[in-house]
Amino acid sequence: MRPLPYDDPGTPDLRSPVxxxxxxxRLQWRTVLGGVCCAIVWMLCLAMMPxxxxRGTDDGIRGHDMGALVLWSLTLIVLAAVAAGAGVLRHRFAVLNWLQAAFRCMQLVGEHATDSGExxxxxxxxxxxxxxxxxDATRFAESYDAFARFxxxxxxxxxxAIILLRSSLPLGLVVLLGVPVLLTALAAVIKPLQRRQQAQREQSGRLSELGADTVTGLRVLRGIGGExxxxxxxxxxxxxxxxxxVRVATPQSTLDSAQVLLPGIFMLVVTWLGARSVHSGAITPxxxxxxxxxxxxxxxxxxxxTEMTGKFLATRVAAxxxxxxxxxxxxxxxEVPTAHLPDGPQELVDPSTGAVFAPGLLTAVVCDVPAQASALADRLGRFGQGGTDVTFGSxxxxxxxxxxxxxxxVVSEVDPRLFAGTxxxxxxxxxxxxxxxxxxALDAADAHDVLLALEDGLQSQVEERGRSFSGGQRQRLALVRALLTRAETLVLVEPTSAVDAHTEARxxxxxxxxxxxxxxxxxxASPLLLDQADRVLLLQDGGIVAEGTHADLSRTSPAYRRVVLRGEEDIDEPAHA
Structure with a gap:
């Protein structure tokens, strides 16, 4: 069995659903072909049993030939055994085809969501x-499950049809002409079903969207009473x-009923014509x-x-x-890359603001408008729309x-995410x-207490979005993750905004x-963090207006004090004698 996920899910053909x-x-043609071969053997064995x-009835029972009766009985047993074996293999191939198609779609969507970013x-x-x-990925795969049987x-x-034509031309013609008529009748039900399935998918997607957005902003909603x-x-x-x-159920129920009623009528017609043929001596008992x-x-x-027709339409909608x-x-x-970054530590420069980040230093950026600081972090990490004029070395x-x-x-954003898993x-x-x-890393982020509170330690399961952790715990775990990248250049956006002052100091x-x-x-803008920085840059109105150590800027820059001290009165500069 092919290991999942795929090393490379491929470059899909997006010109049309078909x-x-x-x-x-085409990418899974081997398993599709294997399923088709097993399905053909399975169906042919079932078809040859009548x-x-x-022959056993005519040659063995009516002909009073025990040898012929044993021969055709053994033939029937062999057909049943081969049909059972082929049926098992067909089912295995069907499940494998379904899994491969579904997982490929899931991986394509997941990787595209990762690569496309915001x-x-x-x-x-x-x-x-x-x-x-x-x-949609699971529905898309349904046709690959049913194709071999089809x-x-x-x-x-x-x-x-060939056997019936050779036995009786009228019965053979009934089979050959009757089946297309039945399928044509079913098509009249399938078309409105496809339209209503599409409408249901759209409404379900909007419901999922609304639920996801509500969960994301639940805390804010409760705060303003909007839940x-x-x-x-x-x-x-x-x-x-x-x-x-309900609208889908009407044509769907009609289709399900037709799958029972129309073949039943067909069977009655064939049986009636066969009985008349025996009575007239045209065929044997x-x-x-x-x-x-x-x-x-x-x-x-x-x-x-009919099942394949319905699944094909559902697959087309999902595709x-x-x-x-x-x-x-x-x-x-x-974008086509034209260069490679130089090796070793390099100076990082953002010409838009004039910010220069020296290699090997801890540099803090203070801004009275958090969105400007976040935008600077996005430019440093090549996030967001448009290009960036940031340089790494030359x-x-x-x-x-x-x-x-x-x-x-590596940029660790202001709202880092935790996912389900260990x-x-x-x-x-x-x-x-x-x-x-x-x-x-746990020690640096002061997160050992989070680990000690978990029964299974690092093997403990994390709920989706890390809901079992507090905001401060999530933030510290995200800082651990950022530190473990051991990135050559690490950009942290408000890494301690959700922790108390004592934890922040550590x-x-x-x-x-x-x-x-x-x-x-x-x-x-935390004084505790700024005091540990080698250099501090003050970002205002889209540009760097001051730089130095935290102590120097606190003493010499009123604008810096207004941002960092958050409303406290400016500190008077010392008087000169």
Whole structure:
């Protein structure tokens, strides 16, 4: 079995849903072909059983030939055994095809969401992206599950049609002409079903989006008393989804009923014509038994054909939604790197603000407008729309590949995320850190108490978004994760905003020691952090207006004091004699 996830899920064909489906099938053609071969053998064995029963009836029972009866009985047993074995293999291939197609779509959406960054949520609701990865990917794979049975059903249908034509031309013509008529009748039900399924998908995506946005801002909603409004909106959207589900249920129930009724009518017609043929002497009693068997057997290929039709349409709808996600370009899509960053520590310069970050120093940036500091951090890490004029040594970050730039300059944003999984996976996703290195990072972030409170330590399970931790605990764990990158240049945005003063003092001192000799940039206005910085830059009105140590700026810059002391009166400069 192919290991998952894929090393490379491939470059999808996004020109149309059908092309995307064909591209996926080509990548797993071996398992698709294996499933088709097993399905053909399985169906043919089932199709030949009525013929074996027919020959056993005519040659063995009516002909009073015990040898013929034993022969055809053994033939029937062999057909049943081969059908059972092929059926097991067919099912295994079907599940494997489903898993491969579904996981490939999930991986494509997940990697595209990672690569595109903020561009994806700007263009599409988060809930719709989640729905594409979770729901649409599994629905997309349904056709790959049923395709092998569909091919086997076609082959079996043709073989049965030939047998019936050779036995009785009228019965053969009924089979050949009746099946297309049945499928045409089913198509009239399938078209409105497809339209209503699309509408239901859209409403479900909006509901997921609303739920995701509500959970994200739940604390703010409670603070302003807005949870009742969002509860009402969620209930209204849930009702819309329910109504769309009811609208889908009508053609779906009609289709399900037709899958039983129409093959049943078909079986009655074949049986009636077969009985008349026996009465007239056109066929033997054994052949009549075969016609009864084929009348029952043909329900399976007919049902499989209608099932495949419905799943194909559902797959096409799901593929269209997945393509919409994958077609959204990232902020840096299409950029062609023309250079590589120089080796070793380098000076980091942001010409937009005039900020210069010397290699090997802890530099703090103080700003009275937090959004400007965050924008500076985004430029240093090549985040957001547009390019950046930041230089690393003599090379512009915009001239190198995004992956290379972010491997040398790591940014830990103001609201770092924790995901579901073990705590160890959260702190060291790449698994490159030793236990001593993890312990040192936990100590630097003053996060040992978080670890001691967990029963299973680093193997404890973290809930989605780290909901089991407080804001301060999440922030300290995120700082541990940032330190474990051992980045050549590390940019931290408000790394201690959610902790108390005593904890912040310990973190400030330990952070400076842990990062000594490596370039560190901290966006903060905390005196405890600023006092540990080698250099402090004051950012105002989009430019650096002052720089120095925390002590120097506190003594000489009223603007700096207003930001750092947060409303306290300016300190009078010492009088000169």
């Amino acid at each position: 092309r995307f489906m064909a591209w996926t099938a 013929a074996a029963i027919s 561009a994806l949520p700007r263009a599409m609701p988060t809930g719709q992206v989640v729905a594409s990865a979770a729901t 091919v086997g059903a076609i082959v079996a249908y043709l073989v049965v 009742h409004t969002f509860r009402r909106r969620y209930a209204e959207q849930s009702e819309r989804v329910r109504l769309e589900g 054994g052949e009549l038994v075969a016609f009864y068997g084929y009348s029952t057997f043909l329900v399976m290929p007919l049902s499989t054909a 269209g939604r997945i393509i919409k996600v994958l077609q959204i370009p990232g902020d840096h899509t299409g 090379v512009g970050l915009a001239d190198v590949a995004v992956r290379e730039a972010r491997s040398r300059v 705590l160890l996976d959260q702190l060291d996703p790449a698994g490159r850190s030793t236990s001593d290195q993890i312990a040192a 973190i400030a001192a330990r952070l400076a020691a842990a990062r000594r000799g490596r370039t560190t940039v901290v966006m903060a």
